[in-house]
Amino acid sequence: MLMKRWIWGCGLSVALLVAGCETKPANTDSGTGPGAGTGTAPEASPAATPGATDVALSGEITVDGSSTVAPITSLIAEEFGDKHAGVRVPVGISGTSGGFKQFVRGELDICDASRPISESEMETLKKNNIEWLELQVAIDGLTVCINPKNDWCQAMTIAQLKKLWAPDSTVKKWNEIDPSWPDREIKLFGADTDSGTFEYFTEAVVGKKNSSRPDYQQNTEDNVLVQGVAQDEAALGYFGYTYYVTNQDKVQGLPISNTENPADAVAPELESIRSGKYAPLSRPLFIYVSKKSLERPAVAEFLRFYLSDEGQKLVAEAKAVQMSGDQLKAAREKLEESLKK
Incomplete structure (x- = not known):
């Protein structure tokens, strides 16, 4: 596997250039409170990327938000770029709230988040007619x-x-x-x-x-x-x-x-x-995606890759904690169900 490169700049967003080849939201499948994220890491299965296609992909996928999720998304973005030369995925680190400020205005395809979306952020998205999808992608321990x-x-x-x-x-x-x-x-x-x-x-x-x-x-x-x-x-x-x-x-x-x-x-x-024994500082990590962006093949395949066996191995490579098998299955099913609509 290629050496992964994290480009961090003090006070600046990370831009990973890919080249080469509270009321908690109702659609949260796994726990979102302190101590959430239980079970055992999933074993790799033959179906590495559920529902994946061989369509030639191109374009830019804009991502910003959590500095905790950024190392994971950055590794996945780079590996995805190795497979799809025409796709560029810049990954910013303005913080979860900073990412949501852009996301609710329709300025991002994906927001990395180390906390669940807030009620006020959901209300702003509704006001701006932006539909969205929440996917758990990993677990963290503060x-x-x-x-x-x-x-x-x-x-x-x-x-x-x-x-x-x-x-x-x-x-x-x-x-x-x-x-x-x-x-x-x-x-x-x-x-x-x-x-x-x-x-x-x-x-x-x-x-x-x-x-x-x-x-x-x-x-x-x-x-x-x-x-x-x-x-x-x-x-x-x-x-x-x-x-x-x-x-x-x-x-x-x-x-x-x-x-x-x-x-x-x-x-x-x-x-x-x-x-969840490391309570109350165990927490789920998320990505939020605009459903309008999800209509683009590049975004759909990027998310499928994120949740694939290959993508989830990169979660471990980023030194984050992998979800349980049940959590990963739920995230995949949620994504595929959304793609059918």
Whole structure:
């Protein structure tokens, strides 16, 4: 397989040029709350791309949104481009909310999303006469990370994280969370407010979406957050599992307890995330597609490839967590049913 190239630019959207050859939405087949995404990764089957055709494809498919989903979509876009020389798939990373702002105006074919679409976004789509389809494509575990030189914090509870991240938090030092920890200032790093990661983290940890202390270093670029934690011994930050697992030489994932007892903490790992045991920070990852765009053969075949066995292997290559067999089957059936209409 070709070496995959991720092109990241601070403050800029990624453009992958392909060349060569709340009320939750009613159409969500799998869980969308904290801890969603259970089961076992599917085995490869002979039908790699259900319903695929041999039609020569061309054109551009515009994608923007979640920085958590972007590494997956980028790998799939590149591999798809190797098979279809006439198709170009630029993948932007303006954040989930930033992507939805474009999607509801009809400016995108596909929006990568690390959270479900909101009621207000659905209302805007309806107002603009845009029909859409939601497809789960993977699972993520929001990972709380510390610097590897941090030798005092072995685990944290959700209650401790809430104390640290709540909008009225006055916590400045580690010993204000646990008296046995050192009298050292905590440097905080996290997702920016346009990010689905920010919305999910605040709802799961603080208990209210978009509710967070403002005095932390935020960025759309997850790699910037990784570097921030890596460069400060007393730092703590959160970002998607992909960015943690590809930077384990720089940051350390923190086990999280959903009870008051730190001994119950669960580490962010593939199986704990897939099973939902890494609660409440396991979450589904989505792509949203305009049904009008879905009428174009290139878009239809791109989505089929995304959900094919070959495409789903790229989910693992991107260091994300694959869906269960049942979840993948449901996503494929939803796509094929929509294509029939």
